[in-house]
Amino acid sequence: MEPFIRLSSIAAPWNEADIDTDIIYPARFLTITEKKGLGRYAFHDRRFDGEGREFEDFILNRAPWRQAGILVAGPNFGCGSSREQAPWSMLDLGIRCIIAPSFGEIFRGNCYRNGMLPVTVDEATHATLLADAAAGAVLDVDLEAGTITRPDGSKIAIIIDPQKRDALLNGWDEVMTILNRQGDAINRYETERRQRFPWLAR
Amino acid sequence: MPATLYEKLWNNHVVAEEEGGISLLYIDRQMLHEVSSPQAFAGLREKGLRVRNPGAHLAVADHSVPTRNRDKPIADPQARAQVELLARNAREFGLDMIGLDDPRQGIVHVTGPEQGFTLPGLTLVCGDSHTATHGAFGALAFGIGSGECESVLATQTLRMTKAKTLRVNVLGDLPPGTGPKDIILAVVAKLGSNGAIGHAIEYAGPAIRALSMEGRMTLCNMSIEAGSRTGLVAPDEVTFAWLKGRPLAPQGADWDESVRYWRTLPTEAGASFDREIEIDATRLAPQVSWGTSPDQVVPVTGRVPDPAGATDPEAAAKMTKALAYMGLTPGLPIQEIIVGHVFIGSCTNGRIEDLRVAARVLKGRRIADGVSALAVPGSQAVKKQAEAEGLDVIFQQAGFEWREPGCSLCVAMNDDRLPPGARCASTSNRNFEGRQGQGARTHLMGPAMAAASAVAGHIADPRDYLGEA
Numbered sequence: 130m131e132p133f134i135r136l137s138s139i140a141a142p143w144n145e146a147d148i149d150t151d152i153i154y155p156a157r158f159l160t161i162t163e164k165k166g167l168g169r170y171a172f173h174d175r176r177f178d179g180e181g182r183e184f185e186d187f188i189l190n191r192a193p194w195r196q197a198g199i200l201v202a203g204p205n206f207g208c209g210s211s212r213e214q215a216p217w218s219m220l221d222l223g224i225r226c227i228i229a230p231s232f233g234e235i236f237r238g239n240c241y242r243n244g245m246l247p248v249t250v251d252e253a254t255h256a257t258l259l260a261d262a263a264a265g266a267v268l269d270v271d272l273e274a275g276t277i278t279r280p281d282g283s284k285i286a287i288i289i290d291p292q293k294r295d296a297l298l299n300g301w302d303e304v305m306t307i308l309n310r311q312g313d314a315i316n317r318y319e320t321e322r323r324q325r326f327p328w329l330a331r
Numbered sequence: 332m333p334a335t336l337y338e339k340l341w342n343n344h345v346v347a348e349e350e351g352g353i354s355l356l357y358i359d360r361q362m363l364h365e366v367s368s369p370q371a372f373a374g375l376r377e378k379g380l381r382v383r384n385p386g387a388h389l390a391v392a393d394h395s396v397p398t399r400n401r402d403k404p405i406a407d408p409q410a411r412a413q414v415e416l417l418a419r420n421a422r423e424f425g426l427d428m429i430g431l432d433d434p435r436q437g438i439v440h441v442t443g444p445e446q447g448f449t450l451p452g453l454t455l456v457c458g459d460s461h462t463a464t465h466g467a468f469g470a471l472a473f474g475i476g477s478g479e480c481e482s483v484l485a486t487q488t489l490r491m492t493k494a495k496t497l498r499v500n501v502l503g504d505l506p507p508g509t510g511p512k513d514i515i516l517a518v519v520a521k522l523g524s525n526g527a528i529g530h531a532i533e534y535a536g537p538a539i540r541a542l543s544m545e546g547r548m549t550l551c552n553m554s555i556e557a558g559s560r561t562g563l564v565a566p567d568e569v570t571f572a573w574l575k576g577r578p579l580a581p582q583g584a585d586w587d588e589s590v591r592y593w594r595t596l597p598t599e600a601g602a603s604f605d606r607e608i609e610i611d612a613t614r615l616a617p618q619v620s621w622g623t624s625p626d627q628v629v630p631v632t633g634r635v636p637d638p639a640g641a642t643d644p645e646a647a648a649k650m651t652k653a654l655a656y657m658g659l660t661p662g663l664p665i666q667e668i669i670v671g672h673v674f675i676g677s678c679t680n681g682r683i684e685d686l687r688v689a690a691r692v693l694k695g696r697r698i699a700d701g702v703s704a705l706a707v708p709g710s711q712a713v714k715k716q717a718e719a720e721g722l723d724v725i726f727q728q729a730g731f732e733w734r735e736p737g738c739s740l741c742v743a744m745n746d747d748r749l750p751p752g753a754r755c756a757s758t759s760n761r762n763f764e765g766r767q768g769q770g771a772r773t774h775l776m777g778p779a780m781a782a783a784s785a786v787a788g789h790i791a792d793p794r795d796y797l798g799e800a
Contacts, residue, residue: 146649147524147624151763156742160395160409162369162416164477174765179751204645205525208558209763211367211460213476231525234560235460239476290351290492303478305378307486311355314347315488318357326592328585329359329453
């Protein structure tokens with residue numbers, strides 16, 4: 130995957146609770162079996178009417194946020210279905226960092242595997258960043274430094290598991306990392322498992 | 332120290348402890364379907380990897396399959412290609428595949444348990460958020476993304492952070508006319524749509540012990556609607572009796588040995604949970620959702636709530652948004668909400684007991700004029716059993732269409748899709764915007780209420796139809 134090291138971008142403010150993965154990527158597009166080129170379907174029914182015309186008031190249809198690489202979202206962003214098409218389509222739309230008070234867990238995990246950074250923030254920080262985003266300010270997300278720098282120069286800490294941070298900074302593929310580091314441990318576990326639960330293998 | 336069911340399942344599957352509190356967890360089994368698996372197989376091909384343990388996986392198409400004309404090729408070319416791709420991938424990598432014409436076909440979360448692929452004590456995953464269903468057997472089961480499917484195919488493991496534990500104690504007996512769906516809707520309403528993020532739920536208490544396996548599956552199924560990936564019920568005699576003799580369940584001496592092990596799994600007395608909540612089952616009325624989030628639930632005797640009464644501005648904003656999408660006004664009695672569509676099915680309520688209770692309501696009655704109603708059994712086995720009991724006749728005489736198994740109107744990926752503005756009484760699990768079709772409106776409820784609503788033409792109290800008011 131593409132590493133995530135640093136991203137300086139304006140941020141789109143969208144403080145709506147419970148934006149589920151059906152809103153991010155409607156189910157009727159799920160028969161597509163590719164993972165690339167899905168950006169046109171991202172937030173489809175919020176972006177477009179039944180005739181395919183853009184809703185002018187939707188934040189990602191408005192200047193300057195149409196170009197936003199960061200989304201400041203509401204609580205429980207990405208709840209619902211496990212569909213990884215949700216982060217794939219957002220990535221293709223150009224959004225690589227999402228900041229919210231809380232995330233749907235499966236969605237959050239899916240982001241890390243695709244070079245995307247979900248950042249959980251407290252309520253006060255969330256309100257501050259929403260205001261920055263609404264003003265069209267540039268946020269500087271620096272994963273190496275572990276900070277988000279606001280336009281006034283103040284910094285917000287990015288809280289992330291060290292392992293996920295390393296994977297994002299280096300663009301490591303999780304499957305290959307597991308195979309390279311833990312191949313022996315998996316073999317050992319399986320040997321013990323066969324002895325302990327022989328009925329599982331039959 | 333006394334351990335919880337979750338901790339035992341977790342500890343038994345740790346392959347290695349990694350930095351930052353992350354564990355590499357062994358995954359015993361995986362179910363694969365046509366929507367979340369293609370990109371996982373593509374990943375294996377790109378990296379030149381094989382499937383580590385082909386016997387650990389079971390593939391079955393459910394999401395995009397049509398529920399009628401199953402004797403013909405799938406009409407939608409993209410859905411047809413997707414289902415064919417699953418079969419091709421299964422063949423190429425040597426995995427078991429249940430085809431569309433197979434008598435075992437069904438929704439992953441109905442077929443897996445039926446076949447005995449789901450067993451207590453296992454870790455089981457699927458690229459589907461409703462995988463917590465299998466937790467009803469005391470299996471550590473959770474939904475994953477496609478990238479994680481690839482990990483499990485290639486390594487049989489996942490990197491995981493241990494969840495906190497949350498016990499939901501459901502006390503007392505369920506009153507007549509209520510069922511497991513009413514418990515879980517009340518639990519989701521109480522916890523909130525994000526209230527259980529980071530927690531593994533264990534459902535416990537007398538009302539849970541009294542539930543059948545079908546009921547326990549309904550319950551665990553919707554754990555994700557409160558934000559939890561995992562819902563669990565401790566295995567007991569009900570579990571063992573249900574599983575015994577299933578095609579993939581252990582047989583003979585293996586069965587005895589596995590039951591001995593399974594009996595060691597339940598949470599021990601004195602084990603502590605990070606959180607506990609209580610639900611008084613004796614006070615439950617049939618529950619129904621009014622909004623666009625599964626925590627927006629009221630008793631069927633209630634009214635559409637007023638945002639003016641919300642606890643904070645954010646909660647009020649969420650309610651206002653839902654009211655606008657649902658086309659409802661605060662204060663409206665729930666039973667005055669007119670429905671044009673009824674759906675009985677899904678991995679939540681597409682099992683034999685769900686069809687039986689709906690048929691009890693429908694027997695000798697007709698659905699109201701202007702209502703179109705679908706009954707979609709969760710699997711071919713459920714369908715066959717229902718037909719053996721004559722339930723298909725009851726449904727059809729009442730005016731329901733009797734369809735072939737699949738996810739159908741729960742996810743609206745196939746041609747079962749509602750038009751904009753349509754309002755549906757549905758036994759599925761999500762009332763999200765557009766879930767049953769762009770602009771369509773969903774009210775979640777149990778199968779008895781869905782059947783009663785079909786007859787009444789508006790949301791109706793099932794107790795008025797079950798002779799138990």
